[in-house]
Amino acid sequence: MSYTNGLDKPSDYFSTKLYTGNGSTNAITGVGFQPDWVWIKNRPDARDHQIYDSVRGTTKVIGSDRTSAEATVSNGLTAFGSDGFTVGADSNVNDNGDSHVAWNWLASNTTASNTQGDITSTVSANTTSGFSIVSYTGTGSTATVGHGLGVQPDLIILKARDRSDNWWVYHKGLSDPSTKAILLNSANAEFSPGTSAFNTSTFSSSVFGILTDSASNASGEDYIAYCMNEKKGFSKFGSYEGNGSTDGTFVYMGFKPAMIIYKRASDGTNNWSIFDNKRDPHNEIDAQLNPNISDAEGTSLRGDFVSNGWKIRTSSGSVNNSGSTYIYMAFAENPFVTSGGIPTTAR
Numbered sequence: 001m002s003y004t005n006g007l008d009k010p011s012d013y014f015s016t017k018l019y020t021g022n023g024s025t026n027a028i029t030g031v032g033f034q035p036d037w038v039w040i041k042n043r044p045d046a047r048d049h050q051i052y053d054s055v056r057g058t059t060k061v062i063g064s065d066r067t068s069a070e071a072t073v074s075n076g077l078t079a080f081g082s083d084g085f086t087v088g089a090d091s092n093v094n095d096n097g098d099s100h101v102a103w104n105w106l107a108s109n110t111t112a113s114n115t116q117g118d119i120t121s122t123v124s125a126n127t128t129s130g131f132s133i134v135s136y137t138g139t140g141s142t143a144t145v146g147h148g149l150g151v152q153p154d155l156i157i158l159k160a161r162d163r164s165d166n167w168w169v170y171h172k173g174l175s176d177p178s179t180k181a182i183l184l185n186s187a188n189a190e191f192s193p194g195t196s197a198f199n200t201s202t203f204s205s206s207v208f209g210i211l212t213d214s215a216s217n218a219s220g221e222d223y224i225a226y227c228m229n230e231k232k233g234f235s236k237f238g239s240y241e242g243n244g245s246t247d248g249t250f251v252y253m254g255f256k257p258a259m260i261i262y263k264r265a266s267d268g269t270n271n272w273s274i275f276d277n278k279r280d281p282h283n284e285i286d287a288q289l290n291p292n293i294s295d296a297e298g299t300s301l302r303g304d305f306v307s308n309g310w311k312i313r314t315s316s317g318s319v320n321n322s323g324s325t326y327i328y329m330a331f332a333e334n335p336f337v338t339s340g341g342i343p344t345t346a347r
Contacts, residue, residue, distance in 0.1 A: 007234045010332040013106045013129035014234075016259060016278040017084065023096030024089055031084040036107035036124050036133060037226065038077060038085055039064070040092070041289050043099045043279075043297040047092045052077040052085075055111055055124050055133045056224060061092075062159055064184055064291045070161040070224075101279060101289070103259060107133050114146030117207040123148040130229040140219030142199060144207035151205050153227045154237040155329055157184060158197055158215070161222040165215045168197035170208075173239030173327040174265060182265060182327070184272065185292050190265045233335030237328070239265070244322025248303060248312030255332035257305045261291065266325035270318040275302060277333055284313065305333075 007013075015032045021042075036054040041047070048063035058078050062070050075088030085102070087093040093100065107124035114123040119139060125132035125148030132148040147153060156170040167184035174180040178200045180190040197216035199209030208227070210216040216223060230237050236253040243249050258277045264270040271290040279287040279297070283304040289297050302319055303312040310330070312320050319326065 007128065007231060008335060010234045010255070010258065010334065013126065013131070014258060014331040015104045016276045017102045017104060018278050019100055019102065021087075021091075021094040021096050021098045021100055023091075023094060025078075025086065026088075026094050027081065027084065027086045028102065029081070029084040031102075031104050033104075033106045034080055034082050034109050035085060035104035036080070036109060037105040037131075038080075039103045040077070040087075041101050041297075042092060042095055043101055043289070045095065045098060046294050046296050047095075048294045049291060050076065050092050053124075053133050053224070053226075054080050054107070054109070055122060055135045056161070062161070062224070063294075064167060065294050067164045067166055067185060069163050101276070103274075103276070105129075105131055107131055112148070114148055116146035117144035119143050119145050121146050125149060128231075129234055130231040132227045134225040134227055136223055136225075138210075138217040138219055138221050138223060140212055140217060142209070142211055143217065144199075144202050144209050145225070146207050147225070147227045149205070149227055149229050151229050152203050153208060154230050155228040156198070156208055156225055158223060158225040160215055160218070161224055163214065163218065163221060168215055170198050170200065171265075171327050171329075172237055173325075175325065182263065183292075187269045187271050187292055189267050189269065228329070234332050236330045239325050239327050242312075242317075242320040242322055242324045242326065244315050244320060246313060246315050248314060248320045251310045251312070251328070253309040253330050253332075255309075255330075255335045256307050257310055257330050258333035260305075260310060260328055260330045262319065262326050262328035264318060264321065264324055265327045268317060268321065268324060273302075273318065277305060280305075307334075 040050040076090045079086040114121045121136040154172045182190045195213045202209030263272045274289045286299045
């Protein structure tokens with residue numbers, strides 16, 4: 001089993017960082033790289049999720065739990081550093097004495113103009129880890145946008161920057177990704193949109209397609225898309241079926257997870273959920289945050305992170321309803337077996 005280009009060490013590309021707010025300027029280090037996408041959540045308080053990226057630039061924030069347009073917060077995330085980032089006094093990212101979690105991804109630490117699509121995009125892409133950040137301006141006409149991955153995306157999370165609109169998610173684990181959609185800011189299951197943000201018929205190794213819906217392509221308005229493709233030993237974008245038992249489904253990923261985001265997709269109304277190995281350094285996994293709501297962190301038993309995946313240990317309908325299909329995105333702490341043949345042990 002072989003992993004290429006440094007993915008024996010997933011923490012070079014994704015890292016969860018916990019820190020305590022000081023209510024003033026706060027330089028957060030120990031991420032392990034200069035992040036391009038930083039997603040921050042205050043843990044003890046009901047505050048919005050805060051999403052920043054290097055393509056839109058510092059102080060530009062969007063909340064995953066809101067439909068609101070991008071805002072400029074001068075004392076939010078103010079700098080991306082070589083080993084982390086700096087936040088100002090904004091209480092959403094630096095409330096004095098509060099614990100915060102930041103999930104960090106590395107793109108390329110630079111941007112390039114991409115002319116492979118009908119619309120010229122600005123892209124920061126990391127083809128090693130399968131992650132790109134794409135900014136573009138809509139035309140109001142069906143079009144394609146270059147994503148920079150070199151392979152067709154398995155996941156796209158897209159948001160209008162200038163207007164109040166939903167977060168649209170393309171995920172290969174949906175029952176029919178060509179006709180179904182799901183929203184990051186909603187607890188609702190997948191649905192068949194009358195008008196979709198995406199034109200999946202034109203997805204390719206170089207571009208993704210967009211239709212004329214204002215969520216993705218209003219004339220003159222700006223958009224941001226986070227695009228990913230699966231990388232062996234680092235990331236997994238899939239689906240599983242619940243069994244309704246406390247001896248729950250085992251989800252094979254080929255690595256020990258560092259982070260999982262999942263959603264009941266086929267039916268029912270259940271929140272998205274995030275779990276990670278820093279807020280829960282030991283099994284059982286139960287420290288829960290929800291991307292679509294601003295609630296404080298809660299505890300809800302979900303299962304164990306094991307050497308090659310995730311073992312669910314609850315019959316809760318939000319994660320293991322019998323016969324329901326769930327989609328997930330997961331990032332690795334360690335691959336199951338490294339390129340040198342060294343196995344990963346369970347926690």
